[in-house]
Amino acid sequence: MKKEEKGIWVSWNENIQHEYDNLYKITTEKELQKVISESKKIRFFGNKQSSADIIAGVQSLVDIRDYNKIISYNDTEHLITVQSGIRLVDFIESIEAKGWCIPCLPDINTITLGGALATGTHGTSGLILASYVQKLRFVLADGTIKEVTEEDELMHALRLSIGVLGVFSEITFRCKENYTLHIKEEPQKDEVWMYNLKEKVQQYDFLRILWMPHTGKGYVITGDKIPEDTIIEENNGPSYLKYRRDVSKTLYKYTHIFPWFTAIANKTIALLFFNNKKEHKGSLYQATVTKSRGATLELAEWTIGIDLFPQVFKELKKEINKWDNNTFIHIPMDIRFIRKDKTWLSYAYDQDTVTVGCISRNSKTADSYEAFKTIERIFIKYGGRPHWGKRFKAKDKQLDKIYPKWNDFKTLRKELDPTNKFLNGYLKKIFNEK
Structure with missing residues (x-):
């Protein structure tokens, strides 16, 4: 076990920083047990990619990245x-x-x-x-x-x-x-991809919509299971698509100063990079998972029961298209679908849900990004649930209303951690602990 003393923990976007007294790099379970038992306050981290302040802010930190066998x-x-x-x-x-x-x-x-x-x-x-x-x-x-x-x-x-x-x-x-997916991608107007959406969720083995705010369109990605040896005429789109992140970074550079320019940037990006049909095949991992990402994004994500989604989407779309406020949202808003489960703090506890991701490509100015505030206000109104690793402001009283097992979880937490060893300042506020 390696130990470092007195330092500053910095998140992947460098916008969350905390001092610490001890940082441990563990490689065995016994080391993990020893560090936890001997620490008064402790948190643990991997690649620091959370947008929420849940990882550090206490005396002792554990880096688990070498505990990876x-x-x-x-x-x-x-x-x-x-x-x-x-x-x-x-x-x-x-x-x-x-x-x-x-x-x-x-x-x-x-x-x-x-x-x-x-x-x-x-x-x-x-x-x-x-x-x-x-x-x-x-x-x-x-x-x-x-x-x-x-x-x-x-x-x-x-x-x-x-x-x-x-x-x-x-x-x-x-x-x-494992299985093979036949992936198809294409832009569709909002009224098209929204039509019979609940049925589409059941129809496809994979469904994801990259919604493009201020354009009236979404980029729809569907996947159907096929035999592995099925021949597909692949179409990966024009070669310039690889420059989307660079172009986006440039176009959004000053949108924290001129929020209205976001609408123009979105239309430009949609025309250049989300206006092509694509087709390919592969496993779920090969065909759909991003293999690299720079530290450029700050994210919020909210979920809502699938039956309420059309109403929430209509209100959200109306709100962000008003030109008398600063709620302009960067492309894309990632819309995905989760099946219901019984996990107490799951976004899909007891309901099939739609998740809506919201990104700011200006991570350094994300604290003043009006879209995060607007999307939270609308989703909270309808009982939406926040992603625990991303940005939100809701605390104990609001979380109690939207997570049916919230108080059961709080009771269990106190039983297992009576001295609040695993709580940092951010988590204390969420659980209403001193």
Whole structure:
């Protein structure tokens, strides 16, 4: 175990910074137990890619990125057990080599698995990633080990815990047989992709809409399962599409000063980069997961029951298209779909949901980005739920109204962590703790 003293923890976008007294880089479970048991206040981190202030801000920090081994496979039951610091890319590539998959993957592959589970990371057209966990081994606040399986009621709380119930040590996933998707992409007017949306969610094996605010269009990505040897005439679009991020960065550079220019930038970007039809095939991982991303984005994401989504979308669209306010939103707003589950703090607890992501490409000025405030106000009004690893302002009283198991979770948290060892300043406000 390596230890550093007195330093400053900095997030991936450099907009969250905290001093710390001790930083531990652990490689074994015993080291993890020792550090937790001997610390008064402690948090843990992987690749620092959360937009929420949930990771640092306490005396002791644990860097779990070197705690990243594959422990075992069970070929008969399609189980894999790994240490919690493994990166998603290494985890997915290892199960694909076995001919397995997780049927709902997030947009990026650079996050650590433990962090992904703790914040409810998800993809589209399936369950949240944590729903595929079969067994958890985790370290409690006193340093002892507890194991929970998918049959235990406690698993419904642990699967998404924001790291306040304990620290994941070893994680066992129940995987599925891998499959091939035929992916089609094309722009559609809002009235087209919104028509019979609930039926489309059931129709496609993969459905994602990159909505383009201020343009009246969405870029629709669908996927159907096909035999692996099916021949597809691939069309990856013109070669200049690879410059989208650079062009976006340039066009959005001064939109914090001139918010109205966002509408013009969006129309330009949509015309250049979201105006082509594309077609290809591959596994879910190969065909849909981004393999790289620079530290340029700040994100908020809200979910809403699928039956309420048309009403919320109509109000959101009306609000952001007013020219008498500063709510102009950068392209794209990522619209995805999650199936209902029983995880207490899941966005999809007891309801099929639509998730709507909101990005600011000016990370340094994201605190004054009016869109984050507007999207939260509208979604809260309809009982929407925030993504735990992204930006939101809601606290205990509001969260109690939108998460049915909120008070049960708070009670359990106090039982497992009576001294609030795992709470930083940000989390204290969320749970209304001193």
